[in-house]
Amino acid sequence: MTKSAQPWPPVETEPAVPHPQAPPAGTKLGMHYEHCFGCGDQQDAGLRLRSTVGDGGTVHSQFLVTEAHQGAPGLAHGGLLACAFDEALGATVGHLLRRPAVTGKLETDFVQPVPVGSTLFICAKLDGVAGRKIYVSADGRLDAEDGPIALRARGLFVQVGFEHFAKHAGEESVERLKASGRAAERDWDINP
Numbered sequence: 708m709t710k711s712a713q714p715w716p717p718v719e720t721e722p723a724v725p726h727p728q729a730p731p732a733g734t735k736l737g738m739h740y741e742h743c744f745g746c747g748d749q750q751d752a753g754l755r756l757r758s759t760v761g762d763g764g765t766v767h768s769q770f771l772v773t774e775a776h777q778g779a780p781g782l783a784h785g786g787l788l789a790c791a792f793d794e795a796l797g798a799t800v801g802h803l804l805r806r807p808a809v810t811g812k813l814e815t816d817f818v819q820p821v822p823v824g825s826t827l828f829i830c831a832k833l834d835g836v837a838g839r840k841i842y843v844s845a846d847g848r849l850d851a852e853d854g855p856i857a858l859r860a861r862g863l864f865v866q867v868g869f870e871h872f873a874k875h876a877g878e879e880s881v882e883r884l885k886a887s888g889r890a891a892e893r894d895w896d897i898n899p
């Protein structure tokens with residue numbers, strides 16, 4: 708539940724059923740791109756979010772808040788926390804539905820400050836699908852899967868064609884993504 712009065716999802720949806728080839732519960736998900744600020748290991752100050760598939764259309768993610776992530780002294784920057792949710796929700800959509808999608812809207816409730824040194828545990832779940840629109844939400848808890856809630860977020864992801872990414876990426880990055888098998892057109896439900 709968020710403090711927003713808006714119903715969620717805001718439109719009539721169908722159940723978001725994980726793809727038959729979605730990784731099973733317990734699978735540790737790799738980086739989707741090594742230069743990604745959310746999950747990549749080639750970003751010095753990046754969040755290095757790590758995710759594992761949970762039961763029932765969920766993905767559990769974690770990241771350690773470091774001094775590089777501060778807004779106020781000793782506290783995580785709100786925008787970085789929103790970034791962590793963008794990544795966690797995006798991983799949930801990408802890996803469970805296996806549809807290429809981008810964030811159309813991301814709403815975040817900041818419930819408690821998140822201190823440097825804490826680990827944020829994010830549990831994201833698929834909420835529904837309406838055509839190209841995919842609704843997902845997540846809770847973020849402090850220092851344990853059952854710790855106090857620090858944030859809640861909900862997002863609308865919009866399914867796009869692979870050309871959405873190919874248009875801006877260098878040819879080399881696109882080839883690397885394809886070769887990695889993570890975005891190979893044959894493995895993905897590409898066309899919206």
Ligand SMILES: CCCCC/C=C\C/C=C\C/C=C\C/C=C\CCCC(=O)SCCNC(=O)CCNC(=O)[C@H](O)C(C)(C)COP(=O)(O)OP(=O)(O)OC[C@H]1O[C@@H](n2cnc3c(N)ncnc32)[C@H](O)[C@@H]1OP(=O)(O)O
Binds near residue numbers: 740799863
């Ligand atoms: C990033 C991943 C790249 C790699 C991909 C390959 C492999 C991936 C593998 C695994 C994935 C794992 C992890 C991924 C982790 C993180 C992902 C991070 C995701 C991001 O960080 S990504 C960057 C930020 N993101 C953008 O950079 C988007 C900029 N934007 C646009 O590119 C367009 O804006 C677009 C495409 C969104 C829509 O454009 P469009 O022309 O295609 O479609 P249109 O406008 O018709 O919208 C269709 C329907 O969505 C509704 N709709 C749209 N926006 C709405 C809003 N804000 N509020 C309410 N409803 C909205 C419309 O109302 C309509 O609804 P209806 O159909 O009912 O009329």
